[in-house]
Amino acid sequence: MPSRHDIVTFHDPPVPPGASPWVDGAGPSPDVAVVAADPAWPDLFEEVAARVREALGWRALVVEHVGSTAVPGLPAKPVIDVDLVVADPADEASYVPALEARGFVLRVREPWWFEHRLLRGTSPTSHVHVFGPDSPEVVKHRIFRDWLRGNPDERERYAAAKLAASAASSAAGEHGMQYNARKEQVVRAIYARAFAATGLL
Template identity: 50%
Template sequence: MKIELSEYDAAWPGLYQRERERIVAALPDAELEHVGSTSVPGLAAKPLIDILLVVPDSDDEDAYVPALVEAGYCLRLREPGWYRHRLLKDSDPEVNLHVFSPTCEEVDRMMAFRDRLRTNAEDRAEYEAVKRELATRGWERVQDYADGKTRVVERIVLRALG
């Protein structure tokens, strides 16, 4: 599998906003953030909108999954062993909706990483260079590509939280 990166698209924030409105219509008290590479102006990315949704208890799927399914999302992944993460997806536009509970440390890490990339050109360039190099390879799964970014992500998160 080949990973296709796109140059930053100024339409991405608007796509996030459209999805945000859709999610809030389904879950009026939703706590949402645009995360991932499409949330960082100037950064090349897979054209996929990553959204962070924080719910009172990510294990309580009955409290949020039916409303999101009704809104058009599909529950694709349960990871109770990794921060009780849930992943829902949609394809128009392509969206990954990451669901966590409020006390989850991954929420803080995702936000710190995004904010650091938005404000630090050196870290943004380092991350993009790694992404571009990894995108030249063939991958069995998208997760393998994501795992390939782990070292650079960890370094940037440490600087962001340091």
């Protein structure tokens, strides 16, 4: 279990010199379009989750719907975000080939950030974020999701930030990482209120 300090801290380690998080020439998505909430997103998550569980069996310790598509009524990029917890994300041989056999493709490898890996899926488009049992990011994602689900005013505040960031990034020809940066201040303010409400701050 991650510590309280790690949960409420935003860990942004720099990419080590000479390293890249992107696998085989991949890069940040140029698609920053945010669309209206789709009530089908939870069902699409279940499709992705079933493929992950079928691929990994008991090695999938947690398969959870996170991100904006997990919040009813929230506009989002139409990508299903999934947190997958495995015993050791660094042991790619224990899960990556099985997921690749189900159509997922490894796109990101970040050993310097809680051994995070990201695999992209299609039909539906999905991002499977792989972390270990001690990663605070999984707890963060769940708190943020549940806070937005339970607080309509925060959901609307975040929706406005997302739409504004999408419009600005689209106009500037920016990619997904820059879109995320444009809404980061609002995201962290929402996190702070959620952490305070839960007693973590």
